[in-house]
Structure formats: C-alpha cells, structure tokens
Amino acid sequence: MTSPTMNLLLFAMLPYVALFVFFLGTIMRYRKAPFTYSSLSSQFLENNQHFWGLTALHYGIFAILMGHLMGLLIPRQVLLWNSRPLRLYVLEIFSLAFALMALVGFVGVIERRIRYPKARTVTTPADWIVESMLILQAAAGIYVAIFYPWGTSWYSTSAAPYLHSIFLFRPDISYLVTMPLIVKFHVVNGWLIVGFFPFTRLVHALVAPLPYLWRKPQLVRWYGIGILPVWPRRASGVRD
Amino acid sequence: MNVRSQVSMVFHLDKCIGCHTCSIACKNIWTDRKGTEYMWWNNVETKPGTGFPTRWEDQERYKGGWEKKNGDLELKSQNKSSALFNIFHNPNQPTLDDYYEPWTYDYQNLFNAPEGADQPTAKPISMVTGEYINVEAGPNWDDDLGGSPVYAQNDPNLESLTPQQREQLFATERLVFFYFPRICNHCLNPACVAACPSGALYKRGEDGIVLIDQKRCRGWRACVAACPYKKTYFNWSTGKSEKCILCFPRLETGQAPACFHSCVGRIRYLGVLLYDAARIEEVAKLPDDELIEGQRSLILDPFDPEVIAAARASGVHDSVIESAQKSPVYQFVKVWKLALPPHLEYRTFPMLFYVPPMSPVMASQDGGVIDHVSGDLFHDIEQSRVPVAYLAKLLGAGQENKVRYALRKQKAVRWYRRALTVGDVTMDVAKRMLAEADCSSDEAEAIYQLTSLCTFEDRFVIPPMHREEALQMMEDPLEHKANAGFGFVSAPHRGM
C-alpha cells in the first residue's frame, strides 16, 4: 500500500471509479428495478435481538457520518471548537461513543443473522460482504481514534483537504501518503463501500422517507392524473 | 359536498356456513407465492375466538387504528416523528409468531423411506427455513372451538360482558359460535395509508380500493402495525407489504372478487356507495356513541337530485351513479340499517358491513310442544345465546341498540314470512312485530328477496370501472410493442 503507483491507484483513481459506480449504479437500479429498493426488514422473522443491533447501528452510524460531513464542510469551525481542550475532549468522547455504538450494532446484526435460522434465510451474499466491510470500517476508525489522537482535529487539516481535492476534481494525495497504514485502510475500505453500495441493501438509505413529516395523512390517486411523483410531494397527483 | 364513490361490501353473517371456500379462492389466486404463504387476505374466524393474527382486536397490544388525543385524531401506533425515530425497529410490529409459521410436508419420504417396521410419515417442513418443524399453530387452529378455554375465552370482545353473561355463554347446553369472514375493509379513513412513511399506500379515487404501490413500498412496515384489522401483511421474502386488492383486475372486467364469486353461502354483497369525502375528518372525531350514525350520514342518497348534481360536479361518472342506485349495499346499510361496520371505534370507517347473526332458536320443550311465543315477541333476542353486548362490541362500536335494531328487524321478517308460507304464526302477530321492528311489509318483502332469493346479479352490482380513462391508456401502445406490458417489466424478486 506504499508504492507511489499504488498510492495513486488507491487514493486518486479508486475514488472516481467508486463514485462513478455509485451514481450510475444507484440511478440505474432505481430506474430499472425500483422494486428492489427496500429496507429488506427481517424484524418479522426475528424480533428478540432485533432492537439492539438495528438501533445501535443506525444511531451510531448517523452520528459518525454527520461528524465526517461536518469535518468536510466546516473544518475551520471544528478546529475552532477544538481549540479549548475541554471542548476537544467532549467531542472526542462523543465521537468515540457513537463509533463504538455503530460497531456494536454492526457486530450485533451480523451475529443475529448467523444465530437465527429464520434471519439467515433472508440473508444474501451481498449482505454478508457489506456488513463485514462495515465492521472492518468501524473497527479501523475506532483504532485510529484511540491510537492517533486527536482525530477530530487532524481530520479537518489533512483528511478534509484530501476529500475536497477529490470532489473538486484536483486529486491531491500528498496528505495521505504519509499516513499510517490503518488510516489508509480506512480510506480505501471507505471507497470500496461507496463503490459496492449500489449492489447492496444499503440503497435503502437513499430512500429515507423524510417527506412523511409534512405530507397529508390520506393519499388518493386518480386514473387520469396518475402516480404522484416523489418530489414535490403535494403535486397534482394528490387531490384531497 | 365532495362526492366520491366507493365499492362497498356486506357480509350476511346469518348465512355464513364457515366453509372457507372464500379463503381458498383468494389463496390460490393471490397468496401462494414465496413470502405470502402465511397471508390470508381473506380469512374466516370462529367467534367467540382469538382470530388471526392471534387476538388482533387487542389494540392495547397491537396499537392499530386511530385514537382521539386532545381533540385531534392520531394513529395509535405512531406519530410523524416517532415513525421516523422508530423506523429501524418498529415497536408495534407483529411477527411471524403472531400469525403462524407456514409449512408443507416431506411427501417424498412416503415414497423413498427405506423398508422398516413402521409406516413412513410425511413430516412437516417450514416454508420459511426449509427445516423440519413442530407445528404448534395454524391460521384456523380455533375453527369451531366455541367455548374452548384456549381460544373462545381469550376473545378480546368478551371484555364487554358481565361475569354472568360470560358464564352463560360458555355453559355447555348454551354453547354457541358463529363465523366471521374478514377481508380488507377498504376504509374511508385508512390507518394503513396514513401510516406509510413512503406514501406507497393510497386509495383509488374512482372506486376507493386501497392499494400498496409495490414499487414505492420500502418495507418500513408501518402499515402492518397501523391497520387495526391486521389486513396488511409483510412479505418477508420480497421485503414489501401486501394486502387484499379487492380483486380489482376482476372488478375492472365486470367480475366479482374471487371470494365473493366463490361464496357458497351467498353471504356476500357488493355495490357502490356514494359518500361525502369532505366530512370524513369531522365525523371521525365524533364520540364513540355517535360514530355509527356519523358514518351513515357520510353515505349519501344516490336518488337525491342534489347528491346527483354534486356527484357529477365531483367527477363521478353517470354510470357509477346509476350503479349506486341499484346497490344492494345501500339497501342493507342505509335504508334497512341491517348491516353494521366492524369495530368502528377504531375510526378507520370500514366499508365492509356485517348483518349480525341470529342465534340458534332457543325453544323450551314442553310435553313435545315447542314454545316460541311469549308475551314479549322479541324476548329471545334479549336472551339470545350470543349476548347482544358481545355483538355490539364487535359490530356496533359498543352501541347495543344498533345491533338490537338489526336483530329485531331480521326476526320480524322471518316471522312475517312464516305467517305467509307456514301459517303457524298469525298475520296479526307478524304485523305487530314488523311495526315494532320499524319495518313495513314491503320492506320485509324486499329484505326477504335480497336475503334468500338473491341471484348473482342482485348480490353483485359492479359499477363500470372506467379503466379506459387511466393514464396508461393514453400511452402509445406501439411504444410498448415487444415489451412485457405496461407497468412491471421485471419479476418482483427480492433486492440484493
């Protein structure tokens, strides 16, 4: 993972391949096979252990993704916040707690799928692969957080610029080449998850039903008007 | 007035023989696919009994339907924000154990078993895991078990009975049960639609059929928890929810739904009701004891010129208005007031109505003479083996007088016909009963006709569904040449 060409491949090429596959894959899948977009819930078949894994996983991963996003969008403000040690400790401890929660959740859901035969019957190869990748991702992240402090700060100074350079199509991998191996692994595995995303159950995250918060309770569809579009919610399809 | 039309239904419980033909017809057409084996869009329950899923009427546990909170109407299972916070794990979702684990048998063993001392058996195999299972419950485990301590005595409706009434109900010589066939009620204020975070469920504007858009459903399964009748089901294989579609492809081609068509007892009636959609919310907030009248007031008179004009203005087709005028459901529900909605206190406004069953006649035998006339002509309704309080809990939103009215009228019609054809009751007595039951002899004759002598065409007055006006019909068929058709072009397989 250290030769210059390897670095270039993994940190400058892979991201674009992953992002390209992500966008093309999710859009094509939504258009060609909308039926396959589902949470693929297994609560119906196994409801004893379900709560613990599923809630821990989601609340944990939401907080962590939010943190990654904030470091990416407002790195200055994060650094400013961290300029006082106490605030730094608070942020670090909360981040670590949510990361552990996510890890426990991921391990919990996969253990549940191994343990209960009914949950196993609705588990596909893609599930095993992507959930293993997520476990590795969370574990690597936690390792970095513990052994390379203070991640919330140096993310803003070195990881964020790298990601900026990728999204602005001026890839600059100088920030990464000197990083420890485990950090590199976290980055590469992250891009692999992004690329694999369209072929897994993870697509359910893209159809999160937020519009429910503002839509009317009852929906009616009429022959001549047809199916109401997703956006805008109160389109001509709804005549109430 | 915002007039809409609704394909509505009446089930005449006095005629149901509990043969389950309806359930089989439905299963063979719609739910014999993987993941749907456990679903019974149509099922027949024995009452008193626990039903399917077990004790579905216990809303303290299942949290189905609406409730009034601070003057507002809210789903019992969720509000808007809790729906999203609990989306990862729905605290109110029933699981396979509340229904049953579907199974088949290892028939091969009957042919392939090696020679031995015992006859080979076909062991049950789970249709979920494919492994051998011990069958402990099935969809009709309580069939005909009136009086049984495991089933009948755990019926949630028994709460409405006094301890004496309960004891009477289960006394050996009085034991009684009746059948309660159920499908989706295609409600006016469906809890399932209101619960769906994705907006995948909807009511069809033209006929009121409630459907789940399979392409929009994301398997959040909120509808399963929200429907108080437990008539949406989660397909564990495809990860989508499914429900009774009232055989709309059959209706659109002028045929009765399969369960209606196959009904041996001819208990099922289908026809259009016109209703005022503008008042649903207002009526849904009425107190419990005004709900039945409230729902009746939503249903409009299809002969009233004002209603006809408003219906036309709201876009209801003339042919549908005409169909509403011939609707047997209108007669049973609004004119005769014989048919009542199940558990209206859930406030979804079911559009499937039930004619309450008469109990078996209780005659006291006196020296070989059967005595059925006492001073009070309707005494056996008050003392009927199925207590009126029980039927009122099931069909009257707790209002005994509504059930009593329907039972008295049915009895009066019977005696009137008996005076005419058998002659062991005098016409005087029959006329007096009719008068007391708020029924004219013309009305009695009409009830008799539609109850006993009804033909296929009398029972099913299917409106023209005007599918030709659907959006798909505006598309150029040539564009779809060599395709698999409109709509789905791929098989509905589970996602990756």
Ligand code: HEM
């Ligand atoms: C954006 C909003 C999201 C919503 C509304 C959501 C909702 C759900 C639901 C309802 C399930 C099915 C639970 C069940 O079995 O009953 C599920 C499963 C799952 N979700 Fe999410 N999710 C979201 C985002 C995410 C994200 C961002 C990830 C990870 C990167 C994720 C990873 C998973 C995984 C791995 C499972 C399967 C767990 C198992 O093995 O059962 N979800 N999600």
Ligand code: SF4
């Ligand atoms: S009975 Fe049918 S329409 Fe009514 S809430 Fe249940 S699924 Fe929805």
